[in-house]
Amino acid sequence: MESKIWLSSPHMSGKEQSYVNNAFETNWIAPLGPHVNGFENAIQDYLQENSHVAALSSGTAAIHLGLILLDVGLGDEVICQSKTFSASANPIAYQGATPIFVDSEMDTWNICPEQLEIAIKDRIKKGKKPKAIISVHLYGMPYKVDEVHAIAKAYNIPILEDSAESLGSTYKSIKCGTFGDIAALSFNGNKIITTSGGGALVTKNIKFKEKAIFLATQARDKAVEYLHSSIGYNYRLSNVLAGIGRGQMEVIDDRVSARRANYDFYKESFKSINELQFVDEPDGYFSNRWLSCMLTPSEEIREGIRISLEALNIETRPLWKPLHQQPVFKDAPRYLNGVSDKLFEKGLCLPSGSNLTNQDLDRVTSAIKTYFRA
Numbered sequence: 125m126e127s128k129i130w131l132s133s134p135h136m137s138g139k140e141q142s143y144v145n146n147a148f149e150t151n152w153i154a155p156l157g158p159h160v161n162g163f164e165n166a167i168q169d170y171l172q173e174n175s176h177v178a179a180l181s182s183g184t185a186a187i188h189l190g191l192i193l194l195d196v197g198l199g200d201e202v203i204c205q206s207k208t209f210s211a212s213a214n215p216i217a218y219q220g221a222t223p224i225f226v227d228s229e230m231d232t233w234n235i236c237p238e239q240l241e242i243a244i245k246d247r248i249k250k251g252k253k254p255k256a257i258i259s260v261h262l263y264g265m266p267y268k269v270d271e272v273h274a275i276a277k278a279y280n281i282p283i284l285e286d287s288a289e290s291l292g293s294t295y296k297s298i299k300c301g302t303f304g305d306i307a308a309l310s311f312n313g314n315k316i317i318t319t320s321g322g323g324a325l326v327t328k329n330i331k332f333k334e335k336a337i338f339l340a341t342q343a344r345d346k347a348v349e350y351l352h353s354s355i356g357y358n359y360r361l362s363n364v365l366a367g368i369g370r371g372q373m374e375v376i377d378d379r380v381s382a383r384r385a386n387y388d389f390y391k392e393s394f395k396s397i398n399e400l401q402f403v404d405e406p407d408g409y410f411s412n413r414w415l416s417c418m419l420t421p422s423e424e425i426r427e428g429i430r431i432s433l434e435a436l437n438i439e440t441r442p443l444w445k446p447l448h449q450q451p452v453f454k455d456a457p458r459y460l461n462g463v464s465d466k467l468f469e470k471g472l473c474l475p476s477g478s479n480l481t482n483q484d485l486d487r488v489t490s491a492i493k494t495y496f497r498a
């Protein structure tokens with residue numbers, strides 16, 4: 125059996141080790157320290173737009189604290205893009221709030237502005253104005269920022285931008301992660317850069333950053349003794365892991381280029397297979413191509429490809445199952461147009477790591493070409 129080709133595996137540059145060694149040498153093995161600040165500064169410099177960054181233990185923690193900062197609590201409603209990973213919506217449930225799922229559009233596969241407005245109007249009519257909107261740049265493709273934010277503004281609803289998959293993507297030359305009132309980044313092991321596990325909350329509001337760090341470090345009031353007037357969390361990123369992140373931030377642009385090159389290679393390789401479709405970037409959109417995805421004609425063919433690649437030790441994965449289809453969210457209200465269901469049926473994510481070799485990529489494309497000749 126040939127070696128395993130993963131969907132998206134960590135890709136160290138070699139620069140991480142010296143930061144980690146420095147954490148050991150200086151005994152900063154804590155959920156705070158100079159690498160945490162250095163990592164935050166590196167992300168701020170990269171994102172620009174007066175971003176303030178709080179490094180956290182995960183992207184999920186960033187979404188959770190983001191909802192708390194936006195005052196989401198028991199009984200509230202929060203609109204969430206249905207086509208996404210469960211971690212976009214789980215923190216809504218942590219807060220005792222209800223997710224309201226909204227379907228996608230075909231250009232970017234992200235939240236559909238028309239359905240979004242229908243949902244907002246209907247929730248208001250039913251008696252509750254949504255407290256926040258969670259919109260996601262799925263697989264690195266920016267959502268329709270202008271349209272979605274114009275609607276949010278018209279109804280005066282804040283946006284929590286889930287940018288977990290889109291570090292390095294831009295919309296009209298502005299980095300994703302800087303559009304929402306609050307944004308979340310993830311540095312999980314399979315993301316475009318990783319700290320093995322980690323995340324960040326991004327905001328232009330310095331008060332939000334300060335409050336996020338306060339809540340993430342057990343909400344200790346200013347006092348000699350341990351004094352608490354609010355419920356805290358243990359969500360800060362460790363200094364050791366932030367050291368990995370500093371090394372990764374030095375190579376982020378290379379990682380984006382490599383993932384985009386994978387996508388271009390797949391698209392070019394399959395141009396004569398009419399059954400396979402790729403979604404190009406609309407004008408003004410720049411995707412980090414975190415995962416290269418393609419649409420097949422049917423669920424049957426999607427599964428046929430997936431299973432035949434699995435037999436060759438090549439990992440692929442269906443697109444995210446829409447959250448409105450998840451058993452755990454079966455009672456959540458939803459506003460659907462059929463797009464996310466259709467994408468889920470037909471779509472497949474291909475191996476997309478920045479460390480794939482030409483040989484790996486050839487193995488993937490020849491396996492798929494073989495499937496279509498068969």
Ligand SMILES: *Cc1c(COP(=O)(O)O)cnc(C)c1O
Nearest residue numbers: 182183184209211212288310312
């Ligand atoms: C990975 C991911 C998250 C969660 O990030 P973690 O760091 O794994 O907690 C949230 N939303 C989306 C869309 C993701 O892909």
